[in-house]
Amino acid sequence: MATTVSEFVIGRLREWGVRRVFAFPGDGIGEFDGMLGKAERAGEGLEYIRPTHEEICALMATAHAKFTGEVGVCVATSSPGGFHLINGLYDAKMDNQPVVAIVGQQGLNSFGTFNQQESKLEQTFADVAEYVQTIVSPEQAQAVIDTAFRTAIARKQPCVVILPHDVQGMEMAAPGAEMWVSxxxxxxxxxxxxxPPEQLRAAADIINAGERVTFLVGHGAVGAEQEVLAAARLTGAGLITTLRGxxxxxxxxxFHTQQLGLLGSRPSYDQMQDCDTLVLLGTNYPYGQFLPKTGQAKxxxxxxxxxxxxxxxxxxxxxxxxxxxTLTGLLPLLTQxxxxxxxxxxxxxxxxWDDELAAQAEQHYDDGVNPRRVYHELNKRLPAGAIVTADAGTTADWYGQHIRLRDGMRGDLSxxxxxxxxxxxxxxxxxxxxPDRTVVCTIGDGAFQMLGMNELITVKKYLSRWSNPNFVVLVLHNDDLTQVSWEMRTEDANPxxxxxxxxxSVDYAGWARLLGFQGITVTSDDQIEAAWDAALAHGGVTVIDAHTSKNVPPLPPHITFEFAKNTGLALLKGDPDGIAAIKDSATSLITEGVERVKGALHRSTDEDDAH
Structure with missing residues (x-):
């Protein structure tokens, strides 16, 4: 029986299926932290993972929700700790993930008195959280915790529970059958x-009537893999997945053509240009310019x-x-x-397209390792059940184009x-x-310098908990915020x-070795294969410090006039990497052109053989 509000909350988290929290301590959440320690000593606690920063806590909770389907939970102290959670909670909000944050607060009597670390947390979290509420009495605790979890699950959104310091230690009281008590x-x-059946029939009629059907599948279809494939095989549909799907x-x-858009494939682009029926499954794909023209497709x-x-x-x-x-109800209505x-x-x-990507990966660049080849060689070697993560820079481009997640593998990103x-x-x-799977983190040097380097310390701290300690971090080391550099050129025509x-520049492999990990420096294309072989065979943590070219363009599968014009103008305006960027872009474009000609000749030969 819980004796304090904190003990009750910890027990309630366990009732909701929570077994792990990502947390950072502080005085505003101190009583709750103390009860977490007491529960752990009694064998009734939660696994407490403490990374190096509260933002990491929230991102970990979001990732936990994405990879497991469970509610992710993060914990932080009042004001500064809570504020640091916000970016990770927005990641949960914008990717529709169930996360509950428990945030400390100063005592009730401090509210509105300009006390140290007392702030209007409900207002602070009002936009990011689907539900945010301060627990002000023991009788209220049960309803607030339960509402936060129910809302997070049903709405697939983050929720925030604010727990004042004095309330944390109050004697727990069971809610009674009284007015104002839930x-x-x-x-x-x-x-x-x-x-309803009539909607399923209407959907089936449209899909059955289509001659060129395309499914665009997002992360919202996780768990429906077999149903998606069965529907595609019945309807002769082509499959495109979003980056998160x-x-x-x-x-x-x-017939899975991978992604669509700037980091997608040409077959995906072609599908969208020619399809007469579009089925969107669990996706809020935001790039409308790559979808069919209005009126083109049902x-x-x-x-x-x-x-x-x-x-x-x-x-x-x-x-x-x-x-x-929905697909379970729809499948019997679809005709073969x-x-x-x-x-x-x-x-x-x-x-x-795969032949073209392989040719692009084989290209040599004078100013650094070909980043495409780094991913291409990783893809060949991914072990069964591997999990791959990518960041928000060019790592997402190369991940999208070169990584093929086979059955049982997982991958995700913000x-x-x-x-x-x-x-x-x-x-x-x-x-x-x-903990039994190989995990590969792919990250740019700019992102790695933010908080990623610090998190190798967290990895060192918890490494012994993982039954399979194989954990690989690939750092694309090009001393440049490369994705933004290309966006400056292609979107704004700026050098x-x-x-x-x-x-x-930092010696990332040296930093890994300082922490007792394996560090591998890659400075030429012919070192890539050996680096991956060593990393994936290593019984521990490896950082691959790959000195990659920053001028390999993340070329879209269809280059628009605007894209080409802006890039050209930027390079003419005195871009410091202009000559190298022009040379590397030309190399990529020539390779792309050659492979297109080969493909056309191959198609022509096939047609002749058919005749």
Whole structure:
């Protein structure tokens, strides 16, 4: 029986299925922390993971939710600690993840008196949290905790519980049957929302009538992998996954053309240009310029967030439901297509695209290692069940284009928020959730310098808890905020401004060795394969410090006039890397052109053989 509010909250977290919290201590949450220690000593506690910064706590909680489907929980102290959580909570908000943050606060009598670390936390968290509430009495604690978890699960959003320091130590009182007192339960709500039969029939009619059907599959379809594949095989559909939905469809499915957009594939672009039916499954894909022209395609969308239905493309049927339940009801209504030429064309286009990517990965650049080759060689070697994380820079480009997550593999990153440095806490959270799997974190040097380097200290602290200690960090070391440098050129026609873009060079492999880890420095293309072999065979932590070229362009599969014009103008305006960027871009474009010609010749030969 809990004797204090803190003890009750800890027990309630366990009732909600929580076994691990990502936390950082402080006096504002001190009584709660003390009870966490007491529960741990009694064998009734929670695994307490303390990284080097509260922002990491929130990003870890978000990643835990993404990789496990459970509610992620983070804990921080009042004011400064709570403020540091906000970026990670926005990551949960914008990627629709259930996270509960427990934040300390100064005592009740301090409210509104300008006391030290007393701030209006409810106002602070009002935008990021779907539900935010301060517990002001023991009788209220049960309802607030339960409401936060129910809301996080049902709405797939972060929620915040504020726990004043004096309330934390108050004697717990069970809520009674009285006015203004709620008695609640720690029972999760069902999210298996099924649409009405008439909506399923309307969706099936549209899909069955389509001759060129494309499924755009997002992270909201996690858990519905088999249903998605069954529907695609029935309808002859091509499959495109969003960057966060990459793990939903195995990378070796022939008609899975991977991603769409600036870091996507040409077969995905071609599908969107030519499809007559678009089915969006669990995605709020934000780049409308890559979707079909208005009126080109009939559209069906399935999503658990009803406010996002029909938002990116005009839909003919908008289904509020979860993807697995909806597809389970839809599959019996879909008819088997005899003509699979659309799907076969999609698969052929993907084979050509993979050949082109392989050729791009083999290119040599004078100013550093080819980053494409680094990812290309990693992809060849990913062990079964591996988990790969990427950051918000060019790592996302190369991850999207070169990594193929086979069945059972996982991968993720900060999606709509696209915050830097998330790759490292994501990788750590994945390792805590799946300690028997190999985890590979891919991160740029700019993001690694933010907080990623610090987190190697956290890895050192908890390494002994992982049954398989194989944990690899790939740092793209090019002394530049490369993604932003290219965005300056391609979006704004501005030359790179070294003052803002340069990153101080650091010996990242040396830093790893200082902590007792394996550090491997890669300065030439011919060292890449051996580096990955050594890292993936190592029974511990490895940092690969890959000195990559910053001028390899993350070329989109379809180069628009605006893209080309802005890049050219930027280079003409005195870009400090102008000559190298022009040379490396030309190399990439020539390779792309050669592979396109090869593909065209191959298609022509196939057609002649058919005749």
């Amino acid at each position: 008695r609640s339960s720690a029972v999760p709500p069902s999210t298996a929302i099924a649409p 990459k793990q939903v469809v195995p990378g070796d499915v022939p 559209a069906v969308q399935v999503d658990l967030r009803p406010e996002q239905l029909g938002l990116r493309y005009p839909t003919d049927v908008s289904i509020w439901g979860d993807v697995k339940t 297509k005899d003509d699979l030429s659309w799907q076969e064309k999609t698969a052929a286009g993907m084979r050509e 999606g709509r928020l696209a915050t830097m440095l998330a790759a490292m806490p994501y990788a750590e959270a994945a390792k805590f959730a799946y 790179v401004w070294s003052t803002s873009q340069d990153v101080e």
